[in-house]
Amino acid sequence: MGSVTNTLTWYWPTRSGLPPLVPMLWLTAVVLLLAVTAPLVEIDFIHVVASLPKLGSFLSHFLVVPDWNYLPELGLRMLETIEMAVLGTAMAIVFSVPLALLAARNTSPHVVIGWLTTYVLTAIRALPELTWAVAFVAAVGLGPLAGIMALAFVTIGFMAKFFAEAIEVVDCGAVEGIRAQGAGRVQTIAFAMLPQAMPDFISALLYILDHNLRAASILGLVGAGGIGYDLVMNLRLYQYDRLMMIALAIYVVVTALDRLSTRFRHGVI
Template structure:
């Protein structure tokens, strides 16, 4: 039997003073700020029976006549997701290059692009969907526009961060061969950052699918309107198929993204 004991990775085997004080300070701040968000564990405990009662209402036979409409709306949600992500990918890739410190042509361009990307992701998709609905009317188009707009902000930031952490030694080797500015980005930066690019795109696809599922709340297409109305009208025979369809699509996309990303890596 080994006599070794579990201990902290410090010279004396005890937790460090600074990490301990930092952790205690965070716990204290969370405890102080809890009333501001009305965090009440008593309310959470008393809400459990009502949550179970709501879940029990879902155990009903689905509305079979609604299934064709469900298939059409969930397909529209998927189309919105892929189209918005594709549009954002084309726009965010050059913005990511301009927003990376090691690829931006000038500090002014770097800061301007970073601020633009921050502005684009500052508000959620639902708010931008309201803006675009007021501009172009109801339907999937404002939903696609809102998803694309916010996605450019996120993907541009992720792409820039992936480019900034590439191995500088490979860049020096390409520069030594007399590569131009564009060739350096194409043959040195992008190949190294490509696995991160793929992971980012797959994550954004997953996020956009769930975001597109709720944009129908403001008339921006997809399954969101049916989901919200089913909850408001207590149409449990429709609510369960909608929730299951969203879960199945998200799960399939997650499995496909894992497989695709591993092949790329």
């Protein structure tokens, strides 16, 4: 029996049987960092435990009968949100393709231009849509236009980057082949590079559309159109019956687009 207990001794699955050093050091560092920063984020045991009943009572407000009279307006607002996401994405495509051609290493007219474009795109990506939406609302006034412009602006930063990455990985064979036929620069890009990058383009496009729909649903917080405005208003007025419907509607629409884009992506690629 002694040998059985011996074989049941626990070892780490490493050569020495001891915990692996480097991951353990990382883990300790992360835990220490979290412990040090906890007071800044007001995470202490008492605070967290005290907030749980509040959270519970807040969630219990949602157990109400939905306000069905609100349904048509909700539908209209959701439609507006979807339209904002689509128009913002469409506007971004127009600007992203030329910018991607400037940024991609194999199509950029000059190395310096490539770098500059990449840096500009990084700067655009740095701040989220909502910050730009605040600026655009102040500039062009309340309404969906500000939201669409904010979405399009940030989307250019992401889309041009994704497009440039897709162009950079195209197969050289087709490019050389079409060049050997005497094709010029524009013809090479149009007939050898873009068609090869198309599946990646579409994949990036779907991802961005998905992201933009989520973003569009909260842009209304700063008055840039869409469902977010209703969300804030109803939260301030404690109309939980409508609030629940809004949250559900956002969930349903985002999930539907997610499923749809997954199916479409499998069809294309």
